[in-house]
């Protein structure tokens with residue numbers, strides 16, 4: 581299978597602090613704007629590219645060779661516009677790599693990464709010294725950026741002006757831009773549903789409903805605008821708050837809904853953006869991290885047990901708080917249950933009575949290690965009535 585035709589033309593990556601990296605065209609030719617962030621995952625580029633949480637971000641891959649396994653119809657993490665799992669959108673705004681594979685080699689591949697980027701009009705850049713770029717982003721922090729090639733090329737000062745003209749990720753309200761508008765249902769694996777879960781889609785990854793379905797749950801994936809009435813109408817046994825893009829400080833609607841759900845005493849579980857929203861509903865604040873956590877080998881400590889899980893992560897914001905800190909909320913006492921072993925960032929919260937809990941990392945693990953899959957079992961036990 582051919583790897584596609586790339587590397588022909590000049591492409592520029594322009595950062596908002598004026599630093600410019602020169603490379604070659606990769607994927608679509610043209611212009612894209614977004615926040616430059618880096619991911620350290622050595623595998624799973626298709627899951628990363630299709631994760632709706634990356635909406636409006638230009639992703640830099642620290643893994644130097646990208647594209648070896650091409651593109652397949654199984655690893656998509658977004659749902660297609662018609663609810664079709666095989667026809668998934670690439671959500672990243674742009675893709676920055678060192679060395680794109682010239683050849684696709686996988687029995688699952690239906691095409692090349694290059695061709696899929698072109699088909700979906702996603703502008704990339706290759707031949708970049710990604711080590712230098714990532715060191716720059718670690719020192720200066722994630723920042724606004726643009727990739728330019730073909731007709732979009734212009735004098736540096738003009739490109740920089742375009743980069744600075746875009747809105748910042750701080751204050752960006754994006755969940756409504758990626759959420760399903762109609763809702764859809766994911767049926768339990770093996771027939772009869774043991775429980776019904778209302779999943780609020782703020783940018784949900786496809787593997788999450790699948791994890792519930794494998795545990796005998798019927799999952800109603802609801803739009804980000806869903807109300808408590810929608811949840812009660814379904815007679816849902818529990819509520820799930822998904823991952824998603826943007827600044828959690830803007831997600832007032834989801835925070836309000838979460839408070840209502842907690843007020844009803846319905847079991848609640850959240851992942852990533854969902855963790856930030858549960859935290860806010862419990863009275864915590866969020867902040868923008870310098871360069872965030874994006875990768876598939878990030879260690880997290882669970883304070884109850886001292887157990888460490890190696891986790892998949894993708895977040896640029898975090899909750900304020902200290903490891904093991906307990907605090908009062910209108911819904912009972914809560915605790916900062918998990919923190920990152922690298923930098924102490926908050927990675928989980930829960931109500932002490934066990935009825936609501938969430939994590940900043942990705943137990944659905946697509947891509948990533950499966951250490952944290954037990955959290956789906958914990959939610960299952962919670963729906964069975966066991967709060968521990």
Ligand SMILES: NC(=O)CC[C@H](N)C(=O)O
Pocket residue numbers: 633822823824825826827828851852853854894895896897898
């Ligand atoms: N993956 C996510 O849910 C990301 C949450 C949020 N947008 C952040 O960057 O922190």
